[in-house]
Amino acid sequence: MTAQAQQVPLVEMRDISVAFGGVRAVDGVTVDLFPGEVVGLLGHNGAGKTTLIKVLSGAYQADEGEIFINGEKVNISNPRDARAYNIETIYQTLALADNLDAASNLFLGREIVTSVGLVDDGAMEAEARKIMARLNPNFEKFSAPVSALSGGQRQSVAIARAVYFNARILIMDEPTAALGPHETQMVSELIQQLKSEGIGIFLISHDIHEVMDLCDRASVMKNGKLVGTVDVAEVTDDDLLGMIILGKHPQDKAKS
Amino acid sequence: MTDTSSAPIAVQPRKSIVQTLELDTRLLGMIGAFVVLCIGFDLLTGGRFLTPRNVFNLTIQTVSVAIMATGMVFVIVTRNIDLSVGSLLATCSATMAMMQTWILPDLLGLGLNHPVTAPIAIFSGLVIGGLIGAFQGYLIGYLAIPAFIVTLGGLLVWRNVAWYMTSGQTIGPLDKNFMVFGGTNGTLGAFWSWVFGAIAVLAALYSIWNARRNKLAHGFPVKPLWAEAVMGAIVSGAILGFVASLNAYQIPVRRLKRLFEARGETMPEGYSEAYGLPVSVLVLILVAIGMTIIAKRTRFGRYIFATGGNPDAAELSGINTRMLTVKVFALMGALAALSAVVASARLGNHSNDIGTLDELRVIAAAVIGGTALSGGFGTIRGAILGALIMQSLQSGMAMVGVDAPLQNIVVGAVLVLAVWIDILYRKKTGERL
Numbered sequence: 106m107t108a109q110a111q112q113v114p115l116v117e118m119r120d121i122s123v124a125f126g127g128v129r130a131v132d133g134v135t136v137d138l139f140p141g142e143v144v145g146l147l148g149h150n151g152a153g154k155t156t157l158i159k160v161l162s163g164a165y166q167a168d169e170g171e172i173f174i175n176g177e178k179v180n181i182s183n184p185r186d187a188r189a190y191n192i193e194t195i196y197q198t199l200a201l202a203d204n205l206d207a208a209s210n211l212f213l214g215r216e217i218v219t220s221v222g223l224v225d226d227g228a229m230e231a232e233a234r235k236i237m238a239r240l241n242p243n244f245e246k247f248s249a250p251v252s253a254l255s256g257g258q259r260q261s262v263a264i265a266r267a268v269y270f271n272a273r274i275l276i277m278d279e280p281t282a283a284l285g286p287h288e289t290q291m292v293s294e295l296i297q298q299l300k301s302e303g304i305g306i307f308l309i310s311h312d313i314h315e316v317m318d319l320c321d322r323a324s325v326m327k328n329g330k331l332v333g334t335v336d337v338a339e340v341t342d343d344d345l346l347g348m349i350i351l352g353k354h355p356q357d358k359a360k361s
Numbered sequence: 362m363t364d365t366s367s368a369p370i371a372v373q374p375r376k377s378i379v380q381t382l383e384l385d386t387r388l389l390g391m392i393g394a395f396v397v398l399c400i401g402f403d404l405l406t407g408g409r410f411l412t413p414r415n416v417f418n419l420t421i422q423t424v425s426v427a428i429m430a431t432g433m434v435f436v437i438v439t440r441n442i443d444l445s446v447g448s449l450l451a452t453c454s455a456t457m458a459m460m461q462t463w464i465l466p467d468l469l470g471l472g473l474n475h476p477v478t479a480p481i482a483i484f485s486g487l488v489i490g491g492l493i494g495a496f497q498g499y500l501i502g503y504l505a506i507p508a509f510i511v512t513l514g515g516l517l518v519w520r521n522v523a524w525y526m527t528s529g530q531t532i533g534p535l536d537k538n539f540m541v542f543g544g545t546n547g548t549l550g551a552f553w554s555w556v557f558g559a560i561a562v563l564a565a566l567y568s569i570w571n572a573r574r575n576k577l578a579h580g581f582p583v584k585p586l587w588a589e590a591v592m593g594a595i596v597s598g599a600i601l602g603f604v605a606s607l608n609a610y611q612i613p614v615r616r617l618k619r620l621f622e623a624r625g626e627t628m629p630e631g632y633s634e635a636y637g638l639p640v641s642v643l644v645l646i647l648v649a650i651g652m653t654i655i656a657k658r659t660r661f662g663r664y665i666f667a668t669g670g671n672p673d674a675a676e677l678s679g680i681n682t683r684m685l686t687v688k689v690f691a692l693m694g695a696l697a698a699l700s701a702v703v704a705s706a707r708l709g710n711h712s713n714d715i716g717t718l719d720e721l722r723v724i725a726a727a728v729i730g731g732t733a734l735s736g737g738f739g740t741i742r743g744a745i746l747g748a749l750i751m752q753s754l755q756s757g758m759a760m761v762g763v764d765a766p767l768q769n770i771v772v773g774a775v776l777v778l779a780v781w782i783d784i785l786y787r788k789k790t791g792e793r794l
Contacts, residue, residue: 164677185679200677204670204737205663213667214678216660223658231579 113176115140115305116161116274121170123156130156132329133170138274138305143296145316145337146309147349148326154309155197157326158276161307162194163187174274188215193272197279197309199263203252207244208233210251211266236265240295257288264295275299278309293319313345327352381588387731387786391746398750402757410757413609417636419752420607421544421707424641425450425700426719427748430726431652432696434744435662435689437727438669440736441501441508443690445515446697447719449493451523453701457486458532458711461539479538486698493519494694495687502686516720524713533710543706547640551608554637558604561646562597569593607642608635641703645745648699653741665689669736725772726751729779733787747779 114137123131131153138144146154159165161172163184172179174190181187187194201210208229216224217232230247237244241261251259260283267275277296281289296306296319310316316323317337325332325348333354335344344355402410409415429446436443460482465471471478493515500511541547549557569589576583584592612620612634621628656662668675668682676682700719705711730747732739754775758768 162677163679183679184677188679194677196677198673200671200674202667202670202674202737205667209663209667210674213663213675214680216663218660223654224660224663227575227579227581230581 112139114138114173115142115175116307117173117176118157118161119171119173121157121160121167121172123153123160123165124168129329131160131167134326134329134331136307136324136331136334138307140273140305141300141303142322143300143306143308143320144334145320145323146307146326147311147313147316147323147345149349151328152326153329154326155278158194158278158307158309161187161274162192162276185214188270191271191273192276193267193270193274194276195263195267195278195280197282199259201251201259201262204250206230206250207237207247207254207262207265210262211236211269213266215270232269233265236269237261240265240268241291256283257285260284260288260292264292268295268299272299273304275304275306276309277306279311280308281310281312281315313342313349316345317342325349381584383584383588387783388740388742388746390782390786391730391743391750395746395750395753398753398757402753402761406757406760409760413606415756415760416606417610417639419749419756420642421639422756423745423749423752424544424639424645425704425707426722426726426752427645427745428648428700428703429693429696429719429723430730430744430748431648431741432693433723433727434652434730434732434739434741435656435665436508436693437724437732437734438736438739439665439686439689440669440672441686441689442724442734443497443508443512443515443693444720444724445497445512445519446693446700446723447716447721448516448519448523449490449694449697450701450704450716450719451713452493452519452526453486453490453698454705454711454715455523455526455532456489457482457539457698457701458535458705459526460485461536462532473534474537476538478536479541482536482539483702486701487695490694490696490698490701491691492694494697495691497694498687498690501690502683520717527711527713529713531710531712533708535705535710539702540706540709542641542644542702543709544639544641544703545636546706546709548636549638549640549643551635551637554604554608554635557638557643558601561600565596565600566593569596604638607639608637610636612636641707644699644703648696649741649745656741661685661688666737669738671737722748722751725776729776731783733783 117135117137119135121131121134122129134153134157136144136146136157146158148154156165160167160170161181163181163186166182172181179186179190181190181192202213205213208226211233212229217228219225233247237247241258244258244261246254246258251262254262260280264280267277281292284292293315296308299306308316308320320337322334323337323340323345324334325345327349330352332348332352333356335348335355340355347353347355399411429450433443433446461473461478465475465478465481466473497511497515500506501508548554569592573583573589583589614633617632617634618628654662656665664675664680664682664685667678668680668685672682675685701716704715708715726748727739727744728734728747729750730740730743730745732744751772754772755768758771763771
């Protein structure tokens with residue numbers, strides 16, 4: 106990633122702060138992301154990772170700080186704005202409407218409509234079948250509500266939704282938390298594939314090994330503050346653990 | 362729980378006839394219960410329940426509650442409740458009655474039976490209903506006051522706004538053209554009823570054919586042709602049977618004589634005329650079609666169900682759930698106004714207690730019709746059938762001669778029983794709709 110110095114970052118979140126009733130969930134955090142790069146966001150529960158990316162996905166508003174996309178300052182005040190900048194998010198909760206079928210969830214908020222403005226369920230199901238054939242060929246339950254699907258199938262619906270609309274910036278919040286080994290492998294392959302297509306990915310994870318395997322850089326948060334951002338190739342598991350648990354930057358250790 | 366169905370299926374399993382026809386088993390169960398109810402009352406009353414006259418009355422009595430029940434489906438699907446619809450109906454009814462009898466004739470100089478009086482009155486009622494509904498929706502959606510509280514307040518406020526407006530007086534008689542919506546005062550007659558039946562059959566057959574063509578265009582599996590034909594035959598039969606039974610009800614001879622005398626003619630000997638389809642029922646049918654299209658084929662409807670299923674997911678998908686709440690309650694208000702047209706036209710005047718307790722009948726109809734109070738599930742046709750079942754129970758018991766307190770005890774028990782059966786059904790089918 107030596108070329109990064111000259112390149113304009115795909116996303117830069119600068120000095121972001123979010124407070125919930127006096128508690129600063131995110132406190133002056135700066136992170137960035139380049140095209141074709143995977144940046145891991147690490148930290149304990151409550152470190153502020155999810156809050157930080159929800160600012161980018163439009164679910165929360167930052168109290169302070171700025172967001173730049175391709176070097177231009179942008180204002181993201183709701184999920185629609187985020188989608189307009191091709192920012193797609195796979196939430197930890199999956200954010201699926203359990204009573205609707207896979208195609209309705211995939212196109213929720215962006216339905217395909219007929220010439221008279223009615224939703225075109227046939228066209229949406231056909232598109233859903235196409236993308237699911239790529240992501241999860243075993244998926245068959247297109248007419249059942251997603252509440253009838255297994256955890257892995259639900260996850261693949263959420264992933265399909267993020268991938269279908271030509272995301273340039275993808276946020277994945279613990280995408281493998283609910284998955285078995287086989288499905289986790291599929292997600293890893295997908296991340297590699299999307300990365301090669303030049304998509305920038307923020308990957309939130311608890312799993313240090315997953316971050317070491319998949320990410321180019323890792324930003325570690327603790328108690329709402331950024332501990333630091335490191336090149337994954339230059340640190341060890343223990344360095345990352347130290348950052349997560351003790352909030353200690355590896356460079357500090359080197360200096361002392 | 363779902364593992365059995367995901368196992369690879371090598372042999373095409375033998376499908377039951379219900380599966381092949383792709384029938385809605387919940388709807389089928391409700392229709393079954395309704396048929397049992399009707400036959401039971403018919404036997405108990407010695408054949409007086411299933412007469413053309415009673416079928417005609419039953420449909421007319423159901424319309425007002427059924428129209429509001431379709432709106433209540435959307436309200437309940439979005440995890441809200443509207444306790445104010447009966448009071449809202451009264452306010453709208455008072456507005457329209459005063460429009461016809463006082464504002465338009467006295468202030469604007471238009472007569473009571475002037476051709477524009479009824480349209481202006483109805484329009485003003487719909488606007489008032491929609492605005493009050495939107496206001497309640499704003500309090501619920503934007504100020505985050507629970508719907509139960511807002512509409513409980515509305516129940517008291519709008520009932521007494523109507524009282525205040527009219528000083529508690531009964532206002533009438535109403536405009537002649539307005540009264541057309543009141544049932545016996547406005548019917549299509551035999552010929553136009555058959556025309557309507559024919560159009561309805563053609564529309565139903567077209568929609569079945571169109572749905573099949575759409576599925577084939579995308580290469581989805583379709584029902585065998587004979588199954589489509591059977592469905593088409595059942596639907597057509599039901600429509601034509603309904604029209605036939607309404608057309609079988611003859612206008613009483615004394616009433617016909619009066620009608621002829623009013624026109625300055627004398628009635629020919631042996632003349633007879635059927636009521637046919639009441640205009641109010643036609644209104645209900647149009648509302649039902651419109652609301653079903655909204656529910657199934659528009660973004661608005663899709664967002665209503667998505668919000669009911671998972672409000673957070675809807676919000677994260679970019680749906681403005683607050684505005685959605687305003688729109689749902691505005692629609693409910695407008696439908697309450699439409700019900701006010703039907704109810705006051707049926708009475709022939711606005712009375713101070715019009716629509717009292719309607720909110721409970723409407724909620725009960727929606728819930729008996731399979732609308733889940735936890736949100737996300739409900740159908741328009743179910744709610745209308747629910748309203749019909751409620752009305753049949755009530756008038757059936759009255760015909761049998763059950764005491765008034767016992768009638769309400771039975772209706773209350775049936776409501777609880779219906780919801781329990783619905784819960785069992787959902788458990789068994791895994792929330793399939």
